[in-house]
Amino acid sequence: MRRILITGSLGQIGTELTCHFRREYGVDRVVASDLIRKDVPEVIGEGHFEQLDVLDAERLAAVVRAYNIDTVVHLAAILSAIGEEIPQRAFDVNMNGLYKVLEVAREYKLAVFTPSSIAAFGPSTPADRTPQDTLQRPNTMYGVTKVAGELLCDYYHHRYGIDTRGVRLPGLISYKTPPGGGTTDYAVHIYYEAIRQGRYESYIAEGTKMDMMYMPDCLKAFTMLLEADPARLKHRNAFNITAMSVSPEEIAASIRQHLPDFQLSFKVDPVRQAIADSWPNSMDDSCAQQEWDWKPDYDLSAMTADMFAQLRKDQGNKDEGSPPTGCGT
Secondary structure, eight states, rough: OOOOOSSSSSSSHHHHHHHHHHHHHHHGGGGEEEEEEOHHHHHHSSSSSEEOOTTTTHHHHHHHHHHHHOOEEEEOOOOOHHHSSSHHHIIIIIIIHHHHHHHHHHTTEEEEEEOOGGOOOTTOSSSBBBBSOOOOOOOHHHHHHHHHHHHHHHHHHHHHHOHHHHHHHHEEEEEESSOOOOGGGHHHHHHHHHTTTTEEEEEEEETEEEEEEHHHHHHHHHOOOOOOOSGOOOOOSOOOSEEEOHHHHHHHHHHHTOOOTTTEOOOHHHHHHHHHHOOSSOOEEEEEEEHHOOOOOOOOOOOHHHHHHHHHHHHHHHHOOOOOOTTTT
16 A cells, blocks of 8 residues: 655645545555645644655655655646746746655655646647647746656656656646636636626636646546556656536536526736647547546536535535535545
């Protein structure tokens, strides 16, 4: 049974992944970590937590030794929109953080799972059903670090035999954890604002299609690839995965199945729109299907129905003064 260290565990993915892995592998076998200790009781209060800067290799190695870690799930990163505001910091955290993780993995013979992103593609990449292996010329610092990270993980696998694996994540939609500065965050905000105000002003333009995925499918994909038979893996560190390719107005139409009076308007943010325009409309995830049997459980309709059910339940709990739910729910 694995002993897993998760970096960036208090972020959008990390919070839910920590709970998911603790259910899968056991509470005592999953160590959460992040740069700053924040009040996230479902992560900090229900298992091991270590305050950790991934740029500090000595501290990282000490945590690995202390908990007898054999697998690092490396999530700590600065995302696309924020990365354009602080590109130098984004390069340092995203590239040097990964390098430090891989060096500790080389020394202690650890497996490493780290996600890439649709941001690893660029405006010259084929936009529709983007192939697994294709031209990658991103024009954001986040995208540049993701392409370099894919190559670096490939190198450590081929040069040192490190078991490196990863997926190219689309935009992620979750009812549990707020997003953390990505271009696709509108697809989370739109559901929250539909419940709160019955309307949403999108910073992404009408007709802009991007790949999206519901968080339960993301967690499923992490587990599936982490436990996949290595003999089947022709690719390792950048599997295209997706569940749906949608535009803001298509999400709005799905929301109107539950809130008929929902209103969508547009006030385009040119920075985030330029990033979105450089990304694929849809990805071809056939390699993930063939090599580790990937298949999502949620399409747009199923995701919207569950988002509304969960957000309304959460609102009801707040109105009644109920405590927030933890990893067990």
